[in-house]
Amino acid sequence: MPMHPFEAGHPEVPDYLSDHDDPAHLFSRLQRVVIHLELLQNEAVAPFDIGFRDFVILATLGKEPSPHELPVTKIAEYVLRPMGSISQALDRVERAGLVSRRASPDDRRSVLVSLTPAGLRFAEDVKASYDDTRKRVFKRLTDGELDRIDDAVTTLLAALDADYQENH
Structure with missing residues (x-):
């Protein structure tokens, strides 16, 4: 083989x-x-019949205090995806009953997205699977190795972010 x-x-x-x-x-x-x-990532979410990128939206909302709500524009900013992609993903998770959308009472041009109770439970279940997958990988590394990787990736991300800001 x-x-x-x-x-x-x-x-x-x-x-x-x-x-x-x-x-x-x-x-x-x-x-x-x-x-x-x-x-x-795909392995972790596969049992739940959801794509990882859609899960990230649910997880992002799940980190917010109750009612686990954000404007669509903030979701796009936090998950680094274009608005069109976010809208399609929100359509999918809304059809599944995991989120609801409503006009913002402060700005009718803004749409707020919140997790439904079923969406919160679902996000927690998927997150547990994802956490287990990450732990499986990270247990192969020492705390010192994880710290060095974290420092190096943080430095690289700062360089990538600076390059993006300068060139886009």
Whole structure:
């Protein structure tokens, strides 16, 4: 049986766009991390018949104090997705009875989205599955390794955010 491309011991796929000594090779490794994360995220939410991106919206609302409500624009900002994509996702989770939408009493141009009681329970159940998946991976790393990764990723995100702000 062929080895899964991400299985331990599989030879690393060469990055033909940069030399290994060039820090640009990190983009290839980071892309592998992205692929792994997507696989794990999808694995965690699959039993619940929801896409991970839709779950992120529910989880974002679940972090808000009761009534677990945010304007659509804030949801888009928090989950880093365009408004059109958010609207489609909200249509899906609203049809499933997980959220409700209403006009803002303060600004009728603004739409508020809140978790329904069923949506809150559902989000908590999916989050428990996602937390279990993350713990399964993180238990393979020491606290020191996790701290170093967190510091490095925080630094990288600051650079990416600065680049995005300057170029978009």
